[in-house]
Amino acid sequence: MGFKPTKKINDVLARDRKVILTTTRGDFPFIASHGDGDYVYDIEGNRFIDFSSFIAVYNFGVNGTKQVRSAVKAQVDRLMHSAFTDYYAEEPVEFAENLLKMFPKSFGKVFFSNSGTEANEAAIKFSKIFTKRPYVMGFYNSFHGRTYGSLSLTSSKTVQREHYGPFTAAVHAPYAYCYRCPFGKEYPSCGMECVDYIKNYTLKKDVSAKEVSAIFMEPIQGEGGYIVPPKEFVKEIRKIASDNGILLVSDEVQAGYMRTGKFLAMSNFDVEADMYTMAKAIGGGLPMGVTIVKSSLGDLPEGAHSNTFGGNLVSIAAADALLKYVKKNIPSIEDQAQSKGKLVMSRFEAMQSKCEIIGDVRGIGFMVGIELVKDRKTKEPAVKERDEIITECFNAGLILLPAGESTIRIIPPITISHKNLEDGLAILESAIISAARKLGK
Numbered sequence: 015m016g017f018k019p020t021k022k023i024n025d026v027l028a029r030d031r032k033v034i035l036t037t038t039r040g041d042f043p044f045i046a047s048h049g050d051g052d053y054v055y056d057i058e059g060n061r062f063i064d065f066s067s068f069i070a071v072y073n074f075g076v077n078g079t080k081q082v083r084s085a086v087k088a089q090v091d092r093l094m095h096s097a098f099t100d101y102y103a104e105e106p107v108e109f110a111e112n113l114l115k116m117f118p119k120s121f122g123k124v125f126f127s128n129s130g131t132e133a134n135e136a137a138i139k140f141s142k143i144f145t146k147r148p149y150v151m152g153f154y155n156s157f158h159g160r161t162y163g164s165l166s167l168t169s170s171k172t173v174q175r176e177h178y179g180p181f182t183a184a185v186h187a188p189y190a191y192c193y194r195c196p197f198g199k200e201y202p203s204c205g206m207e208c209v210d211y212i213k214n215y216t217l218k219k220d221v222s223a224k225e226v227s228a229i230f231m232e233p234i235q236g237e238g239g240y241i242v243p244p245k246e247f248v249k250e251i252r253k254i255a256s257d258n259g260i261l262l263v264s265d266e267v268q269a270g271y272m273r274t275g276k277f278l279a280m281s282n283f284d285v286e287a288d289m290y291t292m293a294k295a296i297g298g299g300l301p302m303g304v305t306i307v308k309s310s311l312g313d314l315p316e317g318a319h320s321n322t323f324g325g326n327l328v329s330i331a332a333a334d335a336l337l338k339y340v341k342k343n344i345p346s347i348e349d350q351a352q353s354k355g356k357l358v359m360s361r362f363e364a365m366q367s368k369c370e371i372i373g374d375v376r377g378i379g380f381m382v383g384i385e386l387v388k389d390r391k392t393k394e395p396a397v398k399e400r401d402e403i404i405t406e407c408f409n410a411g412l413i414l415l416p417a418g419e420s421t422i423r424i425i426p427p428i429t430i431s432h433k434n435l436e437d438g439l440a441i442l443e444s445a446i447i448s449a450a451r452k453l454g455k
């Protein structure tokens with residue numbers, strides 16, 4: 015396509031820089047205008063294939079499904095906000111009932127909020143109140159959000175934490191990032207040294223296991239670099255939690271909602287958590303956070319936690335319409351996530367043997383990360399090259415997102431057509447080859 019910023023684009027960028035306080039924009043000047051299905055268009059009418067689902071939100075196509083859009087329009091004309099936390103409304107109750115059917119029978123209560131970080135804030139507070147223990151434990155490389163409680167757990171990049179401490183009572187433990195094992199070992203000959211470390215150091219020397227209310231875990235680390243742990247690791251963490259009366263919270267904000275081919279990413283590890291948090295995709299394009307709690311944990315004291323917009327009727331209408339769509343199409347969605355994910359993995363695995371810059375290819379379902387390195391032996395992260403690849407892809411009509419230090423995330427809408435998936439992969443492969451050539455690899 016050959017993208018060229020026009021005067022109109024440059025003008026909006028200049029106005030944005032003047033009045034918008036933000037810190038996380040990418041390197042390329044994408045100004046969204048409209049979109050549908052696999053495509054999004056900028057304000058000049060340039061068309062892009064979406065390989066990002068707009069940060070794991072549009073799991074079933076850009077701008078939600080047509081069912082979501084009609085439900086939202088209808089609800090807007092009835093009532094938008096019902097102060098659901100203070101008064102009653104039927105729609106959020108019905109949605110909670112429908113949502114709980116996607117969970118094991120032992121899950122019986124839902125708390126509504128507006129974002130992933132808020133869903134995790136609620137889970138932190140609920141864990142503390144249920145167990146009467148002060149600490150939470152998270153993992154290095156994790157991302158749980160940017161408000162204070164969640165940020166205390168987040169440990170993906172120091173820039174996200176710098177100047178904000180001291181944080182609430184949280185400890186961090188090594189995650190099984192096997193490509194860059196913190197102990198310099200290889201799986202499975204490592205004998206799960208990271209698990210031993212958690213038992214012997216984190217929960218013995220940093221903090222007493224008796225004081226830890228919950229372990230927060232992304233079943234696949236997202237922002238931290240699309241890191242897939244061995245099944246054994248996740249099972250061991252479940253065991254540590256159960257053995258010590260600690261709750262396990264699965265943060266499904268990015269990996270959940272069918273992205274891995276299963277409704278809950280944790281199910282890929284045959285592990286059941288005690289609480290689940292979801293956001294992003296669940297709202298079908300509107301803001302929503304959800305914290306789902308095991309019935310056996312009991313209830314909360316009157317007034318212990320609340321908000322204004324949780325259960326907002328428009329978000330609920332979108333989420334309910336999306337959930338109905340998912341339930342109706344579940345075999346096809348599972349199949350698409352698996353088969354398309356497999357296609358992507360096999361393409362980059364095949365490329366890896368010829369292209370030194372591809373250090374690691376990993377993923378489950380349609381959540382795939384490609385970690386780029388300057389050198390296979392030293393594993394020096396190819397940070398600049400990764401960023402250049404993403405920009406080059408944008409210039410050729412493909413929207414992507416980075417993750418971790420030098421990983422590219424591939425998370426197109428699960429419903430993407432094979433033609434657009436192939437076209438997007440061709441753009442990405444050619445950008446990777448040209449970056450490798452520049453590096454002489």
Ligand SMILES: Cc1ncc(COP(=O)(O)O)c(C=O)c1O
Pocket residue numbers: 129130131132134157158159160232236237265266267268269293294
């Ligand atoms: C796993 C995970 N948890 C929590 C969050 C925070 O979600 P939000 O940005 O909606 O607050 C994110 C956002 O990227 C995430 O990926």
